[in-house]
Amino acid sequence: DSGVTQTPKHLITATGQRVTLRCSPRSGDLSVYWYQQSLDQGLQFLIQYYNGEERAKGNILERFSAQQFPDLHSELNLSSLELGDSALYFCASSVAGVLETQYFGPGTRLLVL
Amino acid sequence: SQELEQSPQSLIVQEGKNLTINCTSSKTLYGLYWYKQKYGEGLIFLMMLQKGGEEKSHEKITAKLDEKKQQSSLHITASQPSHAGIYLCGAFYGDDYKLSFGAGTTVTVRA
Numbered sequence: 001d002s003g004v005t006q007t008p009k010h011l012i013t014a015t016g017q018r019v020t021l022r023c024s025p026r027s028g029d030l031s032v033y034w035y036q037q038s039l040d041q042g043l044q045f046l047i048q049y050y051n052g053e054e055r056a057k058g059n060i061l062e063r064f065s066a067q068q069f070p071d072l073h074s075e076l077n078l079s080s081l082e083l084g085d086s087a088l089y090f091c092a093s094s095v096a097g098v099l100e101t102q103y104f105g106p107g108t109r110l111l112v113l
Numbered sequence: 114s115q116e117l118e119q120s121p122q123s124l125i126v127q128e129g130k131n132l133t134i135n136c137t138s139s140k141t142l143y144g145l146y147w148y149k150q151k152y153g154e155g156l157i158f159l160m161m162l163q164k165g166g167e168e169k170s171h172e173k174i175t176a177k178l179d180e181k182k183q184q185s186s187l188h189i190t191a192s193q194p195s196h197a198g199i200y201l202c203g204a205f206y207g208d209d210y211k212l213s214f215g216a217g218t219t220v221t222v223r224a
Contacts, residue, residue, distance in 0.1 A: 002155065033211070043201065045211040056210040090155065099144045099163065099205060102212060104156040 003027065004105035006091050012111045018079040021108045025072055025093030031055070032074040033094075033102055034066055038087040049074055050096065081112045116140055117204050119215035126192050127223050134218045136202035138183040144205035145185045146212060147176050149198045156201065159187075189220075197222045 003026035013019055025032050034046040036059075045058035049068035060066075063081075068074040078085060088109050092102040118137045126132045136145065143164045148156040160169045162178035162185060169176050173190045189196050199219050203212035 002157070004155075031210070042216050043203075043214040045213070048210050050210075058211055088153065092156075099161075101146070101158050101161055102203075103158060104148070106155040107153075109153070 002103040002105060004091060004093050004103050006089075006105035006108050008108060009106065010109050010111075012113065013081060014113055015081055015083060017081050017112075018077065019081065019110065021076040021078070021089050021091075021110075023074045023076070023091030023093075023105060025074070025091075026103055029093035029095055029103075030072065031094045031096055031100075031102075032068055032072070033092040034060075034074070034076050035090040035092065035104075036087050037090060037107075043090075046076070078110070083112050086110055086112045116206075116213055117202060117215040119200075119202055119218050121218060122216070123219040123221070125221045125223060128193060129191050132189050132192055132196075132220065134187045134200050134202075134220075136185045136187070136204075136215055138204055140183070140204075140206055142178065142180075142183055142185075142204055143207035145176075145178050146203040146205070147185070147187050148201045148203060150201060150217070151198050159200075192220075192222050194222050194224065196220060 005024045030051045037043045046060040048056040066076045088107045092104045094100040145162045147159040160176045166180040175188045199217045202215045
C-alpha cells in the first residue's frame with residue numbers, strides 16, 4: 001500500500017458525459033501528479049499540482065481539468081467523454097517534486113461506452 | 114515515450130534463472146526510476162538512480178545507470194514467481210517535473 005488513495009476504483013459511463021476522479025496523496029506529500037495509461041499510448045503524464053498550484057502540464061486534453069484543494073486532495077475532471085478516453089487513470093504523490101520518488105495510487109479504471 | 118526505449122518488450126524466464134531488462138534514453142538523464150506493475154494495478158516503486166551513474170540493490174533486484182550510454186539495466190537474480198509483472202522505467206530529464214515512461218517489459222516466470 002503506497003498510501004495514495006483513489007476513488008472510485010472503477011467507473012463506467014457513456015460518451016458525452018462528465019466524471020470526476022479523486023485522489024488523496026500520502027500524508028505530508030505536497031505534490032500530486034495525474035497519469036493516463038492506455039494500451040496504445042502507455043503511461044502518459046497529464047498534469048502536476050504542488051501545494052494547490054499547477055506546476056507542470058503534459059499531454060492533457062482541453063476537455064480535462066484538475067485542481068488541488070487546500071487539504072491537498074486532488075480531483076481530475078473529464079468532460080465530453082469519448083470512447084478513446086477509456087483508460088486507467090493514476091494519481092501519484094511526492095513530498096515536493098524534483099528527483100523525488102512518486103508513489104502511485106491503485107488507479108481508477110474508466111470505461112466509456 | 115519515444116525518448117525512452119525498453120527492451121525486451123516481454124520475456125519468459127524459468128524460475129531460478131536470472132533476467133535483465135534495459136532502458137535507454139535518447140536524452141540526458143537526471144534521474145531514472147524503476148517501477149513494477151501487476152496488470153491493471155498501481156505501480157510499485159522499486160528504485161531510483163541519479164545522474165552520474167549509480168548502482169542500487171534491493172533483495173534480488175539490482176539496477177544500474179550507465180551515464181555514458183544513458184542506459185539503465187534492471188537485473189533480477191534467481192527469479193521467483195513473485196517477480197512476474199510489468200516493469201516500467203521512468204525518466205526525469207530536469208526540464209520539468211514529470212516522469213516520462215517507457216512502454217514496459219512484461220516478465221513471466223515459469224515454474
